[in-house]
Amino acid sequence: MHSRVVGLLLAAVLAISAALNFVNLGSSSLFSDEAIYAVPAHNALAHGQWYPLIYRDQEYTWKPPLAVWPVAASFLIFGESAFADRLPSAFFAVLVAGLVYICASSMLGAWYAFFAAVVFAACPLWFQWHGAREGVADPLLCLLLLGTLAGYQRYRETGARLPLAIACGAVALSGLCKGLTGPAFIFVATACNECRVAFSQPRATREPWRRALLRALRTPAVLFVSGVSLYAIWLADNVVRNPGFVAQLYRDVVSRTLHGVDPDHVQGAGFYLRSLVQVCGYPGLALILFGALVALRSAENERLRLTAVWAIAVTVLIHCSVSKLPWYLDSALPAMAILAAAGMRAIIGTMPRGWLFAAASIVVPLTVAANQTLRAWHTVRYAAPRKIHMQALADAVTRTPEARFYSDNFDHPPTPDFSGWNMYFREWNQYYLDRLEGVTLPVPDRLQASGCDIVLTDRAPQLLARPGFEGARIVRLKRFDHREAELAVMDLCQGRIAAQLAGS
Numbered sequence: 001m002h003s004r005v006v007g008l009l010l011a012a013v014l015a016i017s018a019a020l021n022f023v024n025l026g027s028s029s030l031f032s033d034e035a036i037y038a039v040p041a042h043n044a045l046a047h048g049q050w051y052p053l054i055y056r057d058q059e060y061t062w063k064p065p066l067a068v069w070p071v072a073a074s075f076l077i078f079g080e081s082a083f084a085d086r087l088p089s090a091f092f093a094v095l096v097a098g099l100v101y102i103c104a105s106s107m108l109g110a111w112y113a114f115f116a117a118v119v120f121a122a123c124p125l126w127f128q129w130h131g132a133r134e135g136v137a138d139p140l141l142c143l144l145l146l147g148t149l150a151g152y153q154r155y156r157e158t159g160a161r162l163p164l165a166i167a168c169g170a171v172a173l174s175g176l177c178k179g180l181t182g183p184a185f186i187f188v189a190t191a192c193n194e195c196r197v198a199f200s201q202p203r204a205t206r207e208p209w210r211r212a213l214l215r216a217l218r219t220p221a222v223l224f225v226s227g228v229s230l231y232a233i234w235l236a237d238n239v240v241r242n243p244g245f246v247a248q249l250y251r252d253v254v255s256r257t258l259h260g261v262d263p264d265h266v267q268g269a270g271f272y273l274r275s276l277v278q279v280c281g282y283p284g285l286a287l288i289l290f291g292a293l294v295a296l297r298s299a300e301n302e303r304l305r306l307t308a309v310w311a312i313a314v315t316v317l318i319h320c321s322v323s324k325l326p327w328y329l330d331s332a333l334p335a336m337a338i339l340a341a342a343g344m345r346a347i348i349g350t351m352p353r354g355w356l357f358a359a360a361s362i363v364v365p366l367t368v369a370a371n372q373t374l375r376a377w378h379t380v381r382y383a384a385p386r387k388i389h390m391q392a393l394a395d396a397v398t399r400t401p402e403a404r405f406y407s408d409n410f411d412h413p414p415t416p417d418f419s420g421w422n423m424y425f426r427e428w429n430q431y432y433l434d435r436l437e438g439v440t441l442p443v444p445d446r447l448q449a450s451g452c453d454i455v456l457t458d459r460a461p462q463l464l465a466r467p468g469f470e471g472a473r474i475v476r477l478k479r480f481d482h483r484e485a486e487l488a489v490m491d492l493c494q495g496r497i498a499a500q501l502a503g504s
Contacts, residue, residue, distance in 0.1 A: 017097035021090035026083025027385035034135035035428035041072035067137035085135035092139035093132030115365035120337035122376035130327035168226035175231035183227025189313035267324040291343030311335035390432040407456040455490035
């Protein structure tokens with residue numbers, strides 16, 4: 001196909017992905033894991049300490065620092081906002097969509113590659129929750145792992161060391177992003193691929209099985225060692241720094257995998273199958289499975305076979321963990337989109353050659369991709385933004401410079417939950433509370449009214465009985481968990497703050 005068409009389709013993929021990822025990106029409050037990453041990113045700028053990162057006056061050791069540094073860099077460049085928090089993940093997601101197109105075009109041709117890239121970019125499982133449109137590290141992990149696979153396959157085809165070096169660098173960064181997850185995925189997938197190649201040789205030329213196995217595991221071992229190298233340095237540094245780090249690591253890795261640390265994360269064996277059916281429907285899932293079968297049976301398309309091996313390896317590995325969450329599938333979604341395109345190509349390929357075949361090869365992928373894109377665009381463009389009370393309070397205080405803002409000392413010992421996490425505030429409330437830290441005053445025993453006073457407290461009934469606090473309008477903040485503190489805002493600012501909270 002003409003290179004100009006290939007370039008135009010790549011530009012279209014990037015434009016579609018950018019539109020789906022960036023439009024209304026900052027319209028919702030930070031929530032869930034993105035707020036967890038935002039807290040140490042905020043502290044990195046507020047205190048000038050990028051390593052070790054700080055979370056709630058303690059070192060942040062839940063994730064390696066590459067999960068947080070892009071958010072902190074975005075805050076530094078663009079200022080602190082919900083849009084800046086999500087900008088790195090949205091940007092990496094656009095790159096992933098472009099890389100899916102580039103990889104798929106060498107396997108299936110430009111039109112089917114366009115279908116794969118657009119269907120991936122518009123997949124609700126990818127952009128709606130814990131993915132492209134949230135300030136999390138999964139898009140970066142997905143980009144690094146896809147780059148690792150591309151470098152590995154290029155090395156297998158050419159024998160050049162540069163692609164292998166690029167693959168080793170990408171998988172090493174994935175370890176510094178999400179720990180052992182990326183290196184483990186890469187090792188299993190490449191080891192399965194190498195063993196498949198080694199043991200598919202004719203018996204007459206095949207090496208003894210032990211030697212063949214050792215030879216097959218050589219490149220996967222190099223990739224795995226590279227993947228754990230930076231992560232191991234981070235682990236060693238934290239073991240030396242923090243006496244309780246080993247226990248936390250055991251809980252977050254071993255207990256989470258074998259037993260689960262949150263009952264809401266312990267799902268049944270068919271959880272991921274149900275997730276795919278919910279997102280793709282039965283026809284879409286059938287197309288992915290058919291594409292995987294076509295890929296594994298393909299004798300000449302080595303890259304497509306590796307894509308199928310990768311999707312199967314990731315899906316099997318995440319099934320092995322007791323804790324199951326939908327976004328654990330993210331690393332497999334690019335491969336699944338390519339396999340769906342391969343399945344569609346195989347079905348259309350059964351048609352007799354001619355003008356009808358040529359038209360179907362273009363019209364069908366474009367129609368399906370356009371339908372998926374329009375549905376995703378409607379979600380992005382018209383979905384109601386999620387606003388939480390604590391952000392509304394932070395915004396109200398910021399927009400009311402004449403106000404005096406008081407808050408209780410919330411550093412008293414919290415009640416730990418079953419996983420040992422500090423649950424006095426949920427992470428998203430903690431982020432907005434940290435943003436108010438520079439303007440807050442301790443609650444006085446007697447309030448000298450200024451005409452615009454705001455009090456954030458967990459003891460509003462007691463304060464109402466004190467001089468100066470009477471007549472306050474009380475707004476109780478929404479709670480997301482029964483273990484959270486019951487916070488309330490006392491508005492002594494003619495109801496101006498309460499009115500702004502009422503709209504959130």
